Amino acid sequence: MHTLLLFLAGPMQSWGHRSRFDDRDTGLEPTRSGVIGLICAAMGLPREGDLSRFRRLRMGVRVDAPGRVMMDYHTAMDVIKAAGGDTGTVTSRRHYLSDARFLVGLESDDLDLLCEIDSALRRPVWPTFLGRKSFVPSVPVFLPGSSVRPDIGLEQALRDHHFVRMRNWEHMPSAPVRLVIEAKERAASDLTRNDVPLDFALRRFGLRQVRTDWVPAEDFKDGGVWPCSSPSS
Numbered sequence: 001m002h003t004l005l006l007f008l009a010g011p012m013q014s015w016g017h018r019s020r021f022d023d024r025d026t027g028l029e030p031t032r033s034g035v036i037g038l039i040c041a042a043m044g045l046p047r048e049g050d051l052s053r054f055r056r057l058r059m060g061v062r063v064d065a066p067g068r069v070m071m072d073y074h075t076a077m078d079v080i081k082a083a084g085g086d087t088g089t090v091t092s093r094r095h096y097l098s099d100a101r102f103l104v105g106l107e108s109d110d111l112d113l114l115c116e117i118d119s120a121l122r123r124p125v126w127p128t129f130l131g132r133k134s135f136v137p138s139v140p141v142f143l144p145g146s147s148v149r150p151d152i153g154l155e156q157a158l159r160d161h162h163f164v165r166m167r168n169w170e171h172m173p174s175a176p177v178r179l180v181i182e183a184k185e186r187a188a189s190d191l192t193r194n195d196v197p198l199d200f201a202l203r204r205f206g207l208r209q210v211r212t213d214w215v216p217a218e219d220f221k222d223g224g225v226w227p228c229s230s231p232s233s
Contacts, residue, residue: 003149003157004114006035006104006121009166009226010138013067014096014131024094026069026131029061029180030102031195033205034131038141039117040200044125048201055196058107060181062158062215064173067100096135103161107154118147139166139226155181159215162223172222176214183209 008030015027015034036054072094108114121128121142129135149157158179163172183190186209196206 001107001109001151001153002111002114003152003154004106004108004117005143005147005149005157005161006038006106006141007102007139007143007164008104008130008137008141009065009101010130010135012070012096012098012130012132012135013100014094014135016095016131024092026095026097028066028069028097029063030104030131031193032059032182032208033195033197035059035104035106036197037200038128038130039120041126041128042120042124043117044120048199051197051199053113056108056110058154058182058184060105060107060154060158060179062103062105062161063100063178063180064103064163065099065101066178067097069095070098071095096132101166103158105154105158107157111148111150114148118142121147144227155179155213159219162221164223164226166226168225170225173217173220176216177220179213179215180210181213183211187211 013026013030014024015029015031016025036051036057039054040049040051073091075089075091106114106117121140127133128137128141130137152160158181163177165172190209190211193208193210194205196208198204198206
């Protein structure tokens with residue numbers, strides 16, 4: 001197995017998986033549908049494009065910085081009513097993560113696919129974003145050099161990758177860091193997520209199971225400050 005790593009950091013991120021109508025939620029870590037959507041944007045795959053080639057990818061997330069859940073209050077005018085008739089004004093609550101940072105891993109036995117995704121992320125056809133089009137990454141989502149880890153499985157890649165700090169004053173982790181890993185086989189303690197994209201145009205999603213693990217703080221290697229960050233920040 002091989003693993004592709006993505007670094008998702010930004011002042012605002014939103015990874016909705018239960019959003020309905022006027023209440024737009026966010027998960028505490030990136031969803032599979034959100035990450036696949038980011039990849040599709042980089043590859044220039046339209047909303048009605050075939051997603052079957054991504055279904056065998058297994059995903060994991062390392063929560064380097066959980067951020068804080070925040071909420072914006074929005075008002076939209078001239079919205080068409082479901083029952084027909086005149087348009088009206090609609091209010092909505094939109095939740096997002098502030099100052100969160102994640103290391104996402106995608107595992108596959110198809111090394112060519114992972115390399116193709118890595119190449120697309122470096123020269124995206126359309127802009128990439130963190131759950132919503134207005135939430136842009138603060139640093140590139142790809143890693144310096146290559147984001148592909150050949151012959152390294154998902155769990156090992158997420159555990160072994162060094163911890164990158166965004167500012168000189170930021171400290172290394174002092175507590176275990178959470179991992180959310182897609183389960184190979186279902187167990188009673190697993191959580192079910194309805195975020196496997198089957199058809200973005202029709203908004204059809206499938207189920208997957210995830211489980212939580214932890215990386216001890218003492219296991220991390222210091223990767224220094226992210227190269228795009230200002231040394232004086």
